[in-house]
Amino acid sequence: MEHEIRVLSDAQEVGRSLEVFLNAMVGMRWPDPEAVPGLMEPGRTVAAYVPTANPSADVPAGNTSHPERLVGTASSFTSWMIVPGGKKVPQAAVTDVGVLPTHTRRGLAGALMRHQLEQCLARNEIVASLRASEATIYERWGFGIASNVATVEISVDRADFRPGVPKGGDVRLVDLRERADQDLLARIYTGANWVGAIDRPSYWWRARAHVRQLGQDHHYAVVHGIPGHEDGFAIYTPQDSSTWFRSKDRCIVVGDFVANTSRAHFGLLRYLLSLDLVQRVVLDTMPVDHSIEKLFTDERSVSTHGRRDETWLRLVDVQAALAARTYRAPGQVIIEVRDDLLRDNNGRYLISASGVARTEQPPDLTMDVAQLACVYLGGTPFWQLAQAGRIAVHRDAGLTVADHLFALRRAPFGGTMF
Structure with missing residues:
Protein backbone atom coordinates (compact mmCIF):
# COMPACT_ATOMS: atom_id res chain seq x y z
CA MET A 1 0.00 0.00 0.00
CA ILE A 126 20.80 -1.74 21.67
CA VAL A 127 17.43 -3.20 22.75
CA ALA A 128 13.76 -2.28 22.48
CA SER A 129 10.85 -3.57 24.52
CA LEU A 130 7.09 -3.29 24.65
CA ARG A 131 3.94 -4.64 26.28
CA ALA A 132 1.82 -6.37 23.65
CA SER A 133 -1.93 -5.98 23.27
CA GLU A 134 -1.88 -8.93 20.85
CA ALA A 135 0.27 -12.01 21.22
CA THR A 136 0.81 -13.00 17.60
CA ILE A 137 2.07 -9.93 15.76
CA TYR A 138 5.39 -8.82 17.25
CA GLU A 139 7.47 -11.95 16.74
CA ARG A 140 7.52 -11.24 13.01
CA TRP A 141 9.58 -8.11 13.79
CA GLY A 142 12.02 -9.91 16.07
CA PHE A 143 10.36 -9.46 19.47
CA GLY A 144 10.19 -12.37 21.90
CA ILE A 145 8.69 -12.87 25.37
CA ALA A 146 11.55 -12.24 27.79
CA SER A 147 9.65 -12.04 31.09
CA ASN A 148 6.31 -13.05 32.56
CA VAL A 149 4.28 -11.82 35.52
CA ALA A 150 1.54 -13.22 37.73
CA THR A 151 -1.21 -11.97 40.02
CA VAL A 152 -0.88 -12.79 43.72
CA GLU A 153 -3.94 -12.87 45.97
CA ILE A 154 -3.68 -12.96 49.77
CA SER A 155 -6.53 -13.79 52.20
CA VAL A 156 -5.89 -11.36 55.04
CA ASP A 157 -7.56 -13.36 57.84
CA ARG A 158 -5.43 -16.44 57.06
CA ALA A 159 -2.12 -14.68 56.40
CA ASP A 160 -0.25 -14.95 59.71
CA PHE A 161 3.45 -14.24 59.32
CA ARG A 162 5.79 -16.98 60.47
CA PRO A 163 7.96 -16.27 63.51
CA GLY A 164 11.24 -14.79 62.37
CA VAL A 165 9.90 -12.99 59.29
CA PRO A 166 11.47 -9.50 59.46
CA LYS A 167 9.26 -6.60 60.45
CA GLY A 168 10.49 -4.16 57.85
CA GLY A 169 10.80 -0.44 58.50
CA ASP A 170 8.63 2.63 58.86
CA VAL A 171 5.89 3.37 56.35
CA ARG A 172 3.85 6.49 55.72
CA LEU A 173 1.05 7.56 53.42
CA VAL A 174 1.72 10.16 50.75
CA ASP A 175 -0.65 12.12 48.51
CA LEU A 176 -0.48 11.22 44.83
CA ARG A 177 -2.13 14.53 43.96
CA GLU A 178 0.90 16.41 45.29
CA ARG A 179 3.76 16.99 42.87
CA ALA A 180 6.35 16.64 45.64
CA ASP A 181 5.04 13.17 46.52
CA GLN A 182 4.94 12.16 42.85
CA ASP A 183 8.57 13.23 42.60
CA LEU A 184 9.37 11.20 45.72
CA LEU A 185 8.06 8.01 44.10
CA ALA A 186 10.09 8.76 41.00
CA ARG A 187 13.24 9.16 43.12
CA ILE A 188 12.57 5.89 44.92
CA TYR A 189 12.17 4.08 41.64
CA THR A 190 15.63 5.15 40.45
CA GLY A 191 16.91 2.51 42.89
CA ALA A 192 15.25 -0.32 40.93
CA ASN A 193 17.91 -3.01 40.75
CA TRP A 194 16.39 -6.23 39.42
CA VAL A 195 16.95 -7.85 36.02
CA GLY A 196 14.31 -6.65 33.59
CA ALA A 197 13.58 -3.34 35.33
CA ILE A 198 13.32 -0.36 32.99
CA ASP A 199 13.60 3.37 33.39
CA ARG A 200 10.50 5.45 34.10
CA PRO A 201 11.12 8.89 32.59
CA SER A 202 9.10 12.00 33.38
CA TYR A 203 6.71 11.31 30.50
CA TRP A 204 5.77 7.96 32.06
CA TRP A 205 5.08 9.50 35.47
CA ARG A 206 2.94 12.26 33.98
CA ALA A 207 0.96 9.72 31.94
CA ARG A 208 0.26 7.59 35.02
CA ALA A 209 -0.88 10.64 36.98
CA HIS A 210 -3.21 11.59 34.13
CA VAL A 211 -4.69 8.07 33.98
CA ARG A 212 -5.44 8.27 37.72
CA GLN A 213 -7.22 11.58 37.19
CA LEU A 214 -9.43 10.00 34.51
CA GLY A 215 -10.52 7.19 36.84
CA GLN A 216 -13.29 7.13 39.42
CA ASP A 217 -11.50 5.40 42.30
CA HIS A 218 -9.07 7.05 44.70
CA HIS A 219 -5.51 5.78 44.60
CA TYR A 220 -3.55 5.47 47.84
CA ALA A 221 0.22 5.42 48.11
CA VAL A 222 2.49 4.37 50.95
CA VAL A 223 6.28 4.69 51.05
CA HIS A 224 8.75 2.68 53.09
CA GLY A 225 11.75 4.14 54.90
CA ILE A 226 12.55 7.23 56.91
CA PRO A 227 12.45 10.59 55.08
CA GLY A 228 15.44 10.93 52.80
CA HIS A 229 16.13 7.19 52.80
CA GLU A 230 12.95 5.71 51.28
CA ASP A 231 13.48 2.42 49.46
CA GLY A 232 10.05 1.25 48.36
CA PHE A 233 6.43 2.15 47.74
CA ALA A 234 3.04 0.64 46.93
CA ILE A 235 0.05 2.19 45.14
CA TYR A 236 -3.33 0.59 45.75
CA THR A 237 -7.02 1.19 45.12
CA PRO A 238 -10.28 -0.44 46.31
CA GLN A 239 -11.62 -3.01 43.90
CA ASP A 240 -15.18 -1.69 44.05
CA SER A 241 -15.70 1.42 46.14
CA SER A 242 -19.39 1.73 45.20
CA THR A 243 -20.32 -1.22 47.47
CA TRP A 244 -17.40 -0.94 49.88
CA PHE A 245 -19.30 -0.70 53.18
CA ARG A 246 -21.92 -3.33 52.25
CA SER A 247 -19.45 -5.82 50.82
CA LYS A 248 -18.43 -8.97 52.67
CA ASP A 249 -15.37 -9.32 50.46
CA ARG A 250 -13.56 -6.00 50.47
CA CYS A 251 -10.43 -6.09 48.34
CA ILE A 252 -7.62 -3.71 47.50
CA VAL A 253 -5.64 -4.05 44.27
CA VAL A 254 -1.98 -3.08 44.38
CA GLY A 255 -1.14 -1.80 40.92
CA ASP A 256 2.46 -0.78 41.60
CA PHE A 257 4.69 -2.51 44.15
CA VAL A 258 8.33 -1.39 44.21
CA ALA A 259 10.74 -2.74 46.82
CA ASN A 260 14.41 -1.97 46.28
CA THR A 261 15.41 -3.86 49.46
CA SER A 262 14.13 -6.93 51.28
CA ARG A 263 13.38 -4.69 54.25
CA ALA A 264 11.03 -2.62 52.07
CA HIS A 265 9.44 -5.81 50.75
CA PHE A 266 8.55 -7.01 54.25
CA GLY A 267 7.50 -3.59 55.53
CA LEU A 268 5.15 -2.87 52.64
CA LEU A 269 3.54 -6.32 52.79
CA ARG A 270 2.95 -6.02 56.54
CA TYR A 271 1.33 -2.62 56.04
CA LEU A 272 -1.00 -3.83 53.27
CA LEU A 273 -2.12 -6.84 55.34
CA SER A 274 -2.75 -4.64 58.39
CA LEU A 275 -5.38 -2.44 56.76
CA ASP A 276 -8.73 -2.51 58.55
CA LEU A 277 -11.88 -3.48 56.60
CA VAL A 278 -9.88 -5.40 53.99
CA GLN A 279 -10.41 -9.13 53.42
CA ARG A 280 -8.20 -9.61 50.35
CA VAL A 281 -5.04 -8.01 49.02
CA VAL A 282 -4.36 -8.52 45.31
CA LEU A 283 -0.86 -7.77 44.02
CA ASP A 284 -1.68 -7.36 40.37
CA THR A 285 1.78 -7.60 38.78
CA MET A 286 4.44 -9.68 40.52
CA PRO A 287 7.43 -11.85 39.52
CA VAL A 288 6.45 -15.42 38.69
CA ASP A 289 8.91 -16.70 41.34
CA HIS A 290 7.80 -14.32 44.12
CA SER A 291 7.54 -16.98 46.93
CA ILE A 292 5.31 -14.73 49.09
CA GLU A 293 3.43 -17.79 50.39
CA LYS A 294 6.59 -18.88 52.23
CA LEU A 295 6.15 -15.97 54.65
CA PHE A 296 2.98 -17.38 56.22
CA THR A 297 2.14 -20.31 58.48
CA ASP A 298 -0.75 -21.11 56.13
CA GLU A 299 0.72 -21.13 52.64
CA ARG A 300 -2.78 -21.62 51.22
CA SER A 301 -3.59 -18.08 52.24
CA VAL A 302 -1.78 -17.07 49.05
CA SER A 303 -2.87 -18.00 45.54
CA THR A 304 -0.97 -17.21 42.37
CA HIS A 305 -2.83 -17.02 39.09
CA GLY A 306 -3.11 -15.04 35.89
CA ARG A 307 0.39 -15.77 34.63
CA ARG A 308 0.88 -13.72 31.48
CA ASP A 309 3.56 -12.35 29.19
CA GLU A 310 5.12 -9.04 30.18
CA THR A 311 8.34 -7.94 28.46
CA TRP A 312 8.45 -8.36 24.70
CA LEU A 313 12.12 -7.79 23.92
CA ARG A 314 13.92 -6.99 20.68
CA LEU A 315 17.72 -7.17 20.40
CA VAL A 316 18.47 -4.27 18.07
CA ASP A 317 22.26 -4.70 18.15
CA VAL A 318 22.79 -8.38 18.91
CA GLN A 319 26.54 -8.27 19.54
CA ALA A 320 26.32 -5.23 21.83
CA ALA A 321 23.38 -6.73 23.73
CA LEU A 322 25.07 -10.10 24.22
CA ALA A 323 28.26 -8.39 25.36
CA ALA A 324 26.38 -6.21 27.88
CA ARG A 325 25.17 -9.06 30.07
CA THR A 326 27.15 -11.55 32.12
CA TYR A 327 27.29 -15.36 31.88
CA ARG A 328 28.01 -18.19 34.28
CA ALA A 329 31.30 -20.05 34.02
CA PRO A 330 32.54 -22.49 32.84
CA GLY A 331 31.86 -23.36 29.21
CA GLN A 332 31.24 -21.70 25.86
CA VAL A 333 28.59 -21.97 23.15
CA ILE A 334 28.36 -20.81 19.54
CA ILE A 335 24.97 -19.45 18.54
CA GLU A 336 24.02 -18.64 14.97
CA VAL A 337 21.50 -15.78 14.78
CA ARG A 338 19.20 -14.99 11.89
CA ASP A 339 17.60 -11.57 11.58
CA ASP A 340 15.64 -10.87 8.41
CA LEU A 341 14.95 -7.25 9.37
CA LEU A 342 18.27 -5.98 10.72
CA ARG A 343 20.69 -8.02 8.65
CA ASP A 344 23.88 -6.79 10.31
CA ASN A 345 22.89 -9.01 13.24
CA ASN A 346 23.18 -12.16 11.13
CA GLY A 347 26.12 -14.31 12.09
CA ARG A 348 27.64 -16.64 14.65
CA TYR A 349 28.53 -15.57 18.18
CA LEU A 350 30.92 -17.34 20.55
CA ILE A 351 29.63 -16.74 24.07
CA SER A 352 31.32 -17.47 27.40
CA ALA A 353 31.91 -15.85 30.78
CA SER A 354 34.96 -14.20 29.20
CA GLY A 355 32.92 -12.28 26.65
CA VAL A 356 31.25 -12.40 23.24
CA ALA A 357 32.90 -12.46 19.81
CA ARG A 358 31.92 -13.12 16.22
CA THR A 359 33.18 -16.41 14.83
CA GLU A 360 33.11 -18.56 11.70
CA GLN A 361 33.17 -21.84 13.63
CA PRO A 362 30.26 -24.26 13.25
CA PRO A 363 27.32 -23.34 15.51
CA ASP A 364 25.98 -25.38 18.40
CA LEU A 365 22.54 -23.75 18.08
CA THR A 366 20.74 -21.77 15.38
CA MET A 367 17.81 -19.44 16.07
CA ASP A 368 16.14 -16.31 14.84
CA VAL A 369 16.52 -13.07 16.78
CA ALA A 370 13.07 -13.36 18.40
CA GLN A 371 14.00 -16.68 20.02
CA LEU A 372 17.28 -15.19 21.23
CA ALA A 373 15.25 -12.41 22.87
CA CYS A 374 13.25 -15.03 24.80
CA VAL A 375 16.38 -16.44 26.46
CA TYR A 376 18.38 -13.21 26.75
CA LEU A 377 17.19 -12.14 30.24
CA GLY A 378 17.20 -15.71 31.54
CA GLY A 379 13.42 -16.03 31.70
CA THR A 380 13.15 -18.95 29.28
CA PRO A 381 15.60 -21.88 29.11
CA PHE A 382 16.97 -22.95 25.75
CA TRP A 383 15.76 -26.52 26.22
CA GLN A 384 12.12 -25.40 26.20
CA LEU A 385 12.54 -23.66 22.85
CA ALA A 386 14.41 -26.66 21.49
CA GLN A 387 11.68 -29.03 22.65
CA ALA A 388 9.11 -26.85 20.88
CA GLY A 389 11.14 -26.92 17.65
CA ARG A 390 11.77 -23.17 17.79
CA ILE A 391 15.58 -23.45 17.67
CA ALA A 392 17.87 -25.86 15.84
CA VAL A 393 20.25 -27.91 17.99
CA HIS A 394 23.38 -29.08 16.18
CA ARG A 395 25.13 -30.38 19.30
CA ASP A 396 23.24 -31.59 22.39
CA ALA A 397 26.09 -30.61 24.70
CA GLY A 398 25.82 -27.07 23.34
CA LEU A 399 22.20 -26.87 24.49
CA THR A 400 23.22 -27.86 28.02
CA VAL A 401 26.04 -25.33 28.08
CA ALA A 402 23.78 -22.55 26.78
CA ASP A 403 21.27 -23.16 29.56
CA HIS A 404 24.08 -23.04 32.12
CA LEU A 405 25.63 -19.85 30.72
CA PHE A 406 22.38 -17.86 30.53
CA ALA A 407 20.75 -19.12 33.76
CA LEU A 408 19.75 -16.71 36.55
CA ARG A 409 18.94 -17.24 40.22
CA ARG A 410 15.75 -15.16 39.93
CA ALA A 411 13.28 -14.77 37.08
CA PRO A 412 13.47 -11.46 35.20
CA PHE A 413 10.72 -8.96 35.96
CA GLY A 414 9.85 -5.58 34.53
CA GLY A 415 7.08 -4.32 36.80
CA THR A 416 6.30 -1.28 34.64
CA MET A 417 3.38 -0.98 32.26
CA PHE A 418 3.66 1.47 29.38
Missing part, protein backbone atom coordinates in the same frame (compact mmCIF):
# COMPACT_ATOMS: atom_id res chain seq x y z
CA GLU A 2 1.29 3.46 -0.88
CA HIS A 3 2.25 5.28 2.29
CA GLU A 4 4.77 7.60 3.91
CA ILE A 5 6.31 7.22 7.38
CA ARG A 6 7.20 10.49 9.11
CA VAL A 7 8.53 11.55 12.50
CA LEU A 8 6.01 13.94 14.04
CA SER A 9 7.02 17.28 15.48
CA ASP A 10 3.79 19.28 15.34
CA ALA A 11 1.72 19.06 18.55
CA GLN A 12 -1.54 18.75 16.61
CA GLU A 13 -0.17 15.86 14.56
CA VAL A 14 1.01 14.13 17.75
CA GLY A 15 -2.50 14.56 19.19
CA ARG A 16 -4.05 13.05 16.05
CA SER A 17 -1.62 10.13 16.24
CA LEU A 18 -2.78 9.36 19.77
CA GLU A 19 -6.40 9.44 18.55
CA VAL A 20 -5.45 6.89 15.89
CA PHE A 21 -3.95 4.63 18.55
CA LEU A 22 -7.02 4.91 20.78
CA ASN A 23 -9.35 4.16 17.87
CA ALA A 24 -7.27 1.06 17.16
CA MET A 25 -7.38 -0.12 20.80
CA VAL A 26 -11.18 0.46 21.12
CA GLY A 27 -11.47 0.08 24.90
CA MET A 28 -9.12 2.68 26.35
CA ARG A 29 -9.99 5.97 28.03
CA TRP A 30 -9.29 9.10 26.04
CA PRO A 31 -7.00 11.65 27.70
CA ASP A 32 -7.51 15.37 27.95
CA PRO A 33 -6.22 16.70 24.57
CA GLU A 34 -4.46 19.57 26.30
CA ALA A 35 -2.44 17.11 28.39
CA VAL A 36 -1.17 15.05 25.44
CA PRO A 37 2.00 17.07 24.61
CA GLY A 38 3.33 16.53 28.12
CA LEU A 39 2.73 12.78 27.96
CA MET A 40 4.81 11.97 24.88
CA GLU A 41 8.53 12.46 24.31
CA PRO A 42 9.25 14.85 21.43
CA GLY A 43 10.73 13.32 18.31
CA ARG A 44 9.79 9.74 19.19
CA THR A 45 6.35 9.45 17.59
CA VAL A 46 6.15 8.22 14.00
CA ALA A 47 3.06 8.09 11.82
CA ALA A 48 1.92 6.44 8.61
CA TYR A 49 0.15 8.67 6.08
CA VAL A 50 -1.77 7.45 3.03
CA PRO A 51 -3.06 9.56 0.14
CA THR A 52 -6.76 10.24 0.00
CA ALA A 53 -9.14 11.93 -2.40
CA ASN A 54 -11.35 13.04 0.47
CA PRO A 55 -10.83 16.78 0.95
CA SER A 56 -12.11 16.59 4.51
CA ALA A 57 -9.40 14.17 5.58
CA ASP A 58 -6.46 15.20 7.73
CA VAL A 59 -4.21 17.56 5.79
CA PRO A 60 -0.92 18.63 7.41
CA ALA A 61 -0.38 22.38 7.65
CA GLY A 62 0.90 23.90 4.42
CA ASN A 63 -0.03 20.93 2.23
CA THR A 64 -3.29 21.40 0.31
CA SER A 65 -2.25 20.00 -3.06
CA HIS A 66 -1.91 16.38 -1.92
CA PRO A 67 -4.53 15.48 0.73
CA GLU A 68 -3.47 12.64 2.99
CA ARG A 69 -4.66 10.91 6.12
CA LEU A 70 -2.85 9.77 9.25
CA VAL A 71 -3.84 6.12 9.66
CA GLY A 72 -1.13 4.49 11.80
CA THR A 73 1.26 5.41 14.57
CA ALA A 74 3.94 4.14 16.90
CA SER A 75 5.79 5.89 19.69
CA SER A 76 8.53 5.24 22.22
CA PHE A 77 10.46 6.88 25.01
CA THR A 78 14.13 6.94 25.92
CA SER A 79 14.80 4.37 28.60
CA TRP A 80 17.21 1.81 30.00
CA MET A 81 16.87 -1.83 30.99
CA ILE A 82 18.80 -3.78 33.62
CA VAL A 83 20.29 -6.94 32.12
CA PRO A 84 21.92 -9.93 33.88
CA GLY A 85 24.97 -8.67 35.70
CA GLY A 86 23.31 -5.38 36.65
CA LYS A 87 24.26 -3.18 33.71
CA LYS A 88 21.74 -0.59 32.51
CA VAL A 89 21.66 -0.75 28.72
CA PRO A 90 20.05 1.93 26.53
CA GLN A 91 16.69 0.87 25.18
CA ALA A 92 13.62 2.19 23.40
CA ALA A 93 10.39 1.59 25.31
CA VAL A 94 7.92 1.13 22.46
CA THR A 95 4.31 2.10 23.03
CA ASP A 96 1.12 3.38 21.37
CA VAL A 97 1.42 1.17 18.29
CA GLY A 98 -1.80 1.10 16.32
CA VAL A 99 -3.38 1.26 12.86
CA LEU A 100 -6.94 2.38 12.16
CA PRO A 101 -9.30 -0.61 11.73
CA THR A 102 -10.00 0.60 8.17
CA HIS A 103 -6.33 0.22 7.19
CA THR A 104 -5.11 -2.97 8.89
CA ARG A 105 -3.54 -5.93 7.06
CA ARG A 106 -1.78 -3.62 4.60
CA GLY A 107 1.78 -3.65 5.94
CA LEU A 108 1.55 -0.32 7.76
CA ALA A 109 2.35 -1.67 11.24
CA GLY A 110 5.42 -3.41 9.85
CA ALA A 111 6.58 -0.22 8.17
CA LEU A 112 6.18 1.70 11.43
CA MET A 113 8.12 -0.91 13.41
CA ARG A 114 10.94 -1.02 10.86
CA HIS A 115 11.23 2.76 11.04
CA GLN A 116 11.36 2.67 14.84
CA LEU A 117 14.06 0.00 14.88
CA GLU A 118 16.15 2.02 12.44
CA GLN A 119 15.77 4.98 14.80
CA CYS A 120 16.98 2.79 17.66
CA LEU A 121 20.15 1.94 15.73
CA ALA A 122 20.76 5.61 15.02
CA ARG A 123 20.38 6.40 18.74
CA ASN A 124 22.62 3.47 19.83
CA GLU A 125 19.72 1.87 21.69
